[in-house]
Amino acid sequence: MPDGTDRGRVPFAVVAVLLLVSASTLAATSRTGPTATTEPAAERAIERAEAAVVTALRRATREAARQSAARPLTTPADTPTGRALNGSDPFRAALELRVALALEDRLRHLDTRVGDVRVVARQSPRPSEPGPGASVRAALERVETTAVGPDGTALRATVRNVTLVVTRDGRPLDRVQLSPSVVVEWPLFALHERVERFERRLARSPLRPGFARRLTARLAAATWARGTAQYGGAPVVNVLGTRHVELLANGALLDTQRATLGGLDARAPRELREATRRVAAADVAGGVREALARSNGTVTGGSPTTDRLPDTRRRTVSAAPAADSALANLSGGRLDAVLARAYTATVRTRATVQRDGRTGGSGGPPGPGWSLVDRRVDTEWSARPLGDGVTPPDPATGWHGLGTATRRVVRTRTVTERWAHDGETRRTRHTDRATYAVALVHEGRPSRRTAAPVRPVRSAFVRRPDPTGGSNLADAGRTATRRFEARTDRLAVRAVREGLDGTESVAGEVPAALRDRALADLVSLHRRVRNVSVSVERGDLATLTVSPAARLADRLRERRADLVAAPARYDHVADRARVAVRAAYLDAVLASLDTQTARHGVAERRLDARLRAAGLGDLHWLREVTSVGVAAPSVGRESAGRAGPFAPRVSTTPVYLGATASSSVPGGAPLVTRNVNLAVPYADAGDGAAAAVTAALFDDRTVGLGTAARTLRSSRRVAARTGDSSLREETGRLRRAVNRSVGRVSWRLRRTLRRRGVGREMRRAAVRSAFARWDDPSGRALALSHGSVVPRVVDAVARRVPRYRAEARRLALRTALRATRRRALRSASVRVAARPVDRTGRRLRWVARTATREVTTRAVETGVGRLRERLPGPLSAVPAGVPVTPVPGYWYATANVWHVTVRGRYERVTLRAPTGRPPTGTLTYVREAGVVRLDVDRDGSPERLGRSDAVAFDVSTAVAVAVPPGPRGVGDKDGNADERSAGWPRPGAPDVAAATANETTYPPPS
Known part of the structure; x- marks a missing residue:
């Protein structure tokens, strides 16, 4: 089929041939006799043959490009032919093989004659070894294809080693080697590269730009909005369901198509809007519908909502729980201990010793030949006043003088020795005295065994009244001075004998008003x-x-x-x-x-x-993925400019990848999802992943009192609405368990009041009065859980005990009761057994889910307003989520994690682009599952090159949501922690079946 390029080139070739013929004719007429030559005829034949080879190569390239676009080879087969194509780019190798075979077919019929000169074309070299693999490798060595032009929208094909054989009457005249090259304006490589880029973006992890990152951003936007609304009281039972994942995945897919393919299926925006309306009809959380629509870039229509969702980006955490706990601990007996240490003095005695002299002899044997038998030394110490004074210490050093003394210490040592000589014994005795002058300084300073920074104290041991009526450490100084004076002699002797080391403490009197x-x-x-x-x-x-x-x-x-x-x-x-x-x-x-x-x-x-x-990655991966979703400023949209100005027409089958089977997709749903809600208090029995993570953060035998109370309140409401007898029976068991725990916490509160000096009748009346507002165990348990009962107890005590009307004492009592409540909620005796809570929660979810399903079925027909009225709202009050740093009393936020896996498959992706000026038409690139065959050896039986794979993806991501601490928490509360779409785990039709159904042989029959 000729194109515009042929029409431009053929007339010039004809003109050239006419000029050559004219010149030959003129030369022939000028020559005479048998010397006339025929070489011009050979030259004309060669030029015509060269032009024919170029035309054949151009048509072969177009034919090969059309075949490659209709059935692109993506995975070579494990056959001799397929292995020969198994290089870095199977698609390009298959194209070059098709060009070589198509050109070979055309050159086989090329026969150019000018007079008696004949020119035929051959491709060389031929493979030396037999077999299709060798033929394929030889063909690939001869042909080279590249993308040229803006955005790679043209195709250049070059063939090496084309030989023109020139003969006359069967006798060879010449051989000409050609390497023709042509450029056709067909965007084959551009279309293939765009689909390949689309596949790569679909396969990337959430940590790199692509579909998974876009999906993560959308999931984060929707989940944070719905989770925050659930925390705020909206009737959101399933924060992230299959319908949400399906809708958001399709929005991310379309955005990825736009950025990589350069366009969308014309039907796609309409399909996405319709799907958004369907999902919004099932989501009754008011402003959450708008958030869901915004997160997917669609508009649901209708009047704008007035619901205001809390800020989901940051959380302010204060030191209040730790401050309260420290005040509660310090305002009791520990405060007295701190004050007592502050009023404790550290005293010591320093000594200066000088030796005055020594008198007496050293002794020895009575005479020559005497030997020592034994020896006894008796030492006596004595001390008497010495008139000279000593200098007291300087208070600037931190030590204050408490007393001084001087003593003369005398050491008297008597040595008695027994000697023996020739059976005779004799005793000798000699005495020596040593005298010492000892100066003693007794000093003290305030004890440093306190948390107060070390600073000097002005006149610490001098009576100097302060605002509390105290007298500093004067009494401790007097006590220390009396002790020093009573043992001055002993201290002087000890200073000479062994020295004076160490300190001792002396307690002073704490002023009564200081506390x-x-x-x-x-x-x-x-x-x-x-x-x-x-x-x-x-x-x-x-x-x-x-x-x-x-x-x-x-x-x-x-x-x-x-x-x-x-x-x-x-x-x-x-x-x-x-x-x-x-x-x-x-x-x-x-x-x-x-x-x-x-x-x-x-x-x-x-x-x-x-x-x-659980096989769900690790914490590092979770943090990286969730940071992608939370940090995305606009749900992860990337610029579509990377696709370039070249914009082919895109169509996909299906247009919208639904999680339910479609008539346009044989064999199953084109999209399958799995959504695991990790941190739920009560996982389904079959939810191994959820149960594993829950066991890590919860005691699987007990649950907190607040969790049990909220489950009890919800079950009571649902049982009253539905009249379910089984739920009523389970609620009764849970009620008794919660009531026991409330009684144990109340006893601990009364014990704290007793330690604070509140009488028996007064403390009983105070606690009873504080609980009077709540008439059922769930209300009293919730009051204990979030601490609202403590201020009521303090007010009741203040009304009955006058000394607790002072603000400081009231605050100290309040912090002590708060600390008692927190310790009680952590204790095993107060936590509720998991079995009754779990049984009640399961029955509650079953009853509420059944009612919800019935209402939701009619939601599209009757409107969202009626659905909002009839939905069993108590189900959304069931607690869910994991307290961050799960210690009652220091609760920063409630967190939950959703691990999402999405697998999808386009049965067909088609790109259409013009191939130049008419009548050349359009190049259609189709990606669908099928076997690619080609008759390589031209024996009529096509060899299997490999297969063309459908565009498919399999990605996993995660979102983590945190809400402020509160009664409801955040999480899926319908009892299905591991939610899977109906077609899980394989989307669409199996590859093998699809490949058999779509098997195509090339070249097609003429």
Whole structure:
């Protein structure tokens, strides 16, 4: 089929031939006799043959390009022919083989004659060894194809070693070697590269640009919106379901098509909008529908919603729980201990010893020949006053003088020896005396066994009244002085004998008013510490990437000097005691935060181990993937400009990849999904992955009181609406278990009141009054779970006990009761057995899911408004999720993780592009599953080159959601933690069946 290029070139060739003929004719007429030559005829024949070879190559290239586009080879077969094509680019190798074979067919019929001169064309060399593999390799060595032109929209084919054999009457005249090259404006490589790029983007991990990253961003946007709405009270039962994954996956697929193929199927936007409307009709969470539509780049229509979703990006975590816990611990007996240490003095005695002299002899044997039998030494020490004084210590050194003394110490040593000689014994005795002048200084300083920074105290041991009515450490100084004076002689002797080392403590009297003043100052500091906070990305909370406790601890350590507020010099010991209380309080807060940091590390290791054991990656992968989704500014859209200005027409079968079987897709659904909700308190029995991760973060034998209470409240409501007898029976069992736990916590609260001096009848009445607002066990349990009962108990005590009407005492009592409540909720005796909670939750989900299914079936017909009214809302109140650093009382957020796997398959992807000016038409590139065959050896039986694979993908990603701590949590609450689409695990028709059904042989019959 000629094209525009042929029409432009053939007339010039004809003109050239006419000129050659004219010249030959003129020469022949000028020559005479038998010397006339025929070489011009050979030259004309060669030129005509060359033009014919170029034309044959151009037509062979077009034919091969059309065949390659109709059935592109993507996977070579394990046959001699297929192995010969199994290089870096099977598609290009198959194209070059087709060009070589098509050209060979045409050259076989090429026969150019000019007069008696004949020119035929042959391809060489021929393979030396037999077999189709050798023929294929020889053909590939002769042909080379490349993409040329803008965006690779033209195709150049070059053939080496084409030989023109020139003969006259069967006798050879000449042989001419050609390497013709042609360019056809067919965008075969451009179309193939775009489909290949589309496949590569579909196969990439979420950590690189492509379909999985776009899907992750959309999943994150929708899941965060729906999860936050669920936390806010919207009736969202299934945060992320199959319908959501299907819809968001198709949106990501279309975006990937636009960026890689350069266009979309014209029907695709309409199909996506219709699917979005169908999903929105089943999602009744108000503004969540809009969020879902925005996350997929579609508009659902209708009036705009007024629902306002909370900010899902950051979470502010304060040091309030640690501050409360430290205040509760310090406001009791520990406060007295801190004050007592502050009013303790450390005393010591220093000695200066000088030797005055020595008198007496050294002794010896009575005479020559005497031998020593035994020896006894008696030493006596005595001390008497010495009139000279000593210099007292300088208080600037931190030590204050408490007393001085001088003593003369005399050491008298008597040596008695027994000697023997020739059976005779004799005793000798001699005495020597040594005298020492000893100066003693008794000094003291405030004890440093406190948390207060070391600073000098002005006149620490001098009676100097302070605002609390205290007298510094004067009483401790007097006590230390009396002890020193009573043992001055002994100290002087000990200084000579062994030296004076060590210190001792002397307790002073703590002023009676100091405790209340220190407590009031501590309450003021507590308010400041409570307001210290850090801002953390919720995505980092959901994956345990950041420990808020560690950041809070760092922030407090940076501000420690400012919070302790220690002066350069303490005015009195009471001032130092106040600072010691502040420092001890901060140490307690930091210790609590450090404990939470350590528990955070344990939770990280457990979650990582469980993810690995369940085959769902590891914690590092989860963090990287979820950061892609959360950090994406606009649901992961990438610029479509990479596809270039070349824009082919795109059509796909199916247009929309649904998770249900379609008539356009034989053999099954074109899209299959699996969605595992990892962190759910009660996993299905068959959900191994969910159960494994749940066991890592929960005690599988017990659950928290709040979880049991919320399950009880939801089951009571659903049982009242549906009248289900089995649910009512399970609810009764759970009610009794919750009631027992509430009673145990109430007893611990009364015990704390008893330790704070509240009488028996008063504390019983106070607790009973605080619980009067809630008339059922679930309400009382929830009040204990989120702590709202504690202020009521404090108010009731203040009404009955006058001393607790002071603000500082009320705050101290409140923090003590909060600490008691937190410890009680952690104890095994208060946690509820998992069995009744699990049985009730399962029955609740079954009943509510059945009702929901019936209502949802009618939702499209009756409208979302009725669905909102009739949906069993209590199901959405069932708790779900994992508390980050799951320790009651220090609850940053509730987190949950969804691991999503999406597998899909396009049965056919078609790209159409023009091939130049008419009448050349359109080049159609088709990717679908099928066997590619070609008659390589031209024996009528085509060899199998390999197969053309359908465009398919299999990606996994994850999203993690964190909401503030609260009663509902976040997670799928319909009891199906491992949600799989109907066609899981294989999308569409099997490759083998599809390949057999679509088997095609090339070249097609004429």
